[in-house]
Amino acid sequence: MMTPSRSSARPLSFPVLVADIGGTNVRFGILPQAHSPLRTFPTVQTTMFDSFAQAAEATVLDATSMMPRSLLVALAGPLTSPSVQLTNAHWSVDPAELARTLHLSTVIMFNDFEALALALPYLREDQLLKVGGGEPSSRAPRVVLGPGTGLGVAGLVYGDQRYTPLAGEGGHVSLAPEGERDFALWAHLDRLHGRISAETLLSGDGLARLYRALARQEGVDGDWCREGADATGAAARNDPIADEAIDLFLTYLGRVAGDLALTFLARGGVYIGGGIVPRFADRLATSGFRAAFEAKAPHGPILREIPTYLITEPQPAISGLSSFATLPDRFAMDLSGRRLDV
Template sequence: MTPTNESAESLKFPILIGDIGGTNARFALLVDAFADPKTFPVVQTADFPNIDDAIQATVLDQTSIQPRSAVLALAGPISGEEIELTNCPWVVRPRKLISDLGFDEIILVNDFEAQALAVSALPEAGREAIGPVGAPNDGARVVVGPGTGLGVAGLVRARNMWIPVAGEGGHIDLGPRTDRDLALWPHLERIEGRVSAEQVLCGRGLVNLTNAIAQADGRKPEPHTPASVTVAAGAGDKAALEAIHLFGTYLGRVAGDLALVFMARGGVYIAGGIFGHIAPYVDRAAMRAAFEDKAPHSDLLREVPLYAITLPLAALAGLATFARAPGFYGLETVNRRWSR
């Protein structure tokens, strides 16, 4: 069993598709190219020692269908025979999955490649515009998603195919611009001296930002979780509301930067669980303004759509779209596809 560079055209049904993030794992089965995915309950990665046990308990023990192929999206870079997830202790070993769970072949992709696949065919009902939206086009697109971490992927159109571009864009530097930013930045938790976008724009980042606000205002930070910050905002807590307001502004800034990197005339799409929870308290006008505030290219950004993805289980929908018609996608499978 060695990695193969064959085309993904030869995927065999039934196909297990999975979206494995730092906190949650989501699985579904595609029986054939025409069937809707059969989804299974979302499980927490912390409840299982490894992905093998999670697949066995969540899927294989719950159905008589034996999947022949698997397309799994993982929250981390895909490299080598043992793939470590960025924000989860699981290590994925494709050879072991094939030998122990009975697959004929496995394809591994980055979790935000799966999100990028989803936006290639996202229905209008599965997205919500933030600010003005121009005419739809086949220009490059970007997905950015605050969750356990901050995921980023691009999607470009070439040779009549959509080509997902994976990366670790969530770890770009994020710097202060306003006087309030300058007051907060000394109090933000850093990694080896850096304030990356992910240090602010994810679940723990929202807590990091809330704590920095308290310290900048001369108060002792209270113990918080992302959920408790959201609850406090709903109760009218000024610090929590400011944290979410700034979170939206900084997310707009990063989304605008990524739009410039990819010249994403097809739009920037916000995914991830965090934004859906805090959306009622986000100042969308301020977020859109931050997105467009990119002199000397502000005029260009005004023409770029910004969306929030509202389709449930969007990553699984993207993987299913790819599995049904892989020929429409330029998904690189060299060293990311294993077979018996």
């Protein structure tokens, strides 16, 4: 019989399979023992398989003789029921079914950015690119956000010598125009669900929306731009509309990051993850990102001291899940309804 556990510190049976399921890609790793090196596997697309179990079997189990006993899985969607439907992919993930299919003793579900937040205390300097601000306070709250297929957001707070990640759906907060440039552009933006949220503009589709809106302002055809890759490809061809779209994208990212920094008073730093911004690493420092981050009167002086970082580690959520598997007593989490033990 499977029973839920409240404790995050209960030991796991090894080997431990870790998986990060995004809207487009799924990444895998396996820990043979608590302090063994993490073994990673090729990233695969969710559209290549009918289910997570099929992807795990084909990508991991067929490539190793190790049979995992536990699964830590990060999901791009709210953990509102025992079975989780991904927000931007066709998979539904049922932990009880996974335990039966993959012969597991324990399955624990995490929000994908909650898993990324678990990695923040352990990221090294060579896994980060600092973009402005002062020095972080090691015990202060931290925030991570990241544009990809959607826009993920999570916080991390410290207390009683343990870290607690705070998962949410902050990517769906409203994004409002501020200056004349914004007010002119907003009239041309394609809305999502009748509104303009942060995710509407700060995602792969959001970059394409920005391109189409700018093209409409210029009176030229931009409807061919349907995905973020279309806009970045156009920028590589020196398309000035694409170049402006990327600048706006980074500026709006700074604006939302600054809002989240105020919300959490994140003196521990604000971290940018996701699959899109690392492609613009060489532009981030010279874009409007940091100025928009700090433009939060009357609290500009507070924001100027909060550091911002681009995460350059390619699989930070996998690293976060591995940290949890290795050091579960470093984290304080209520896993009611999302830890299943056989």
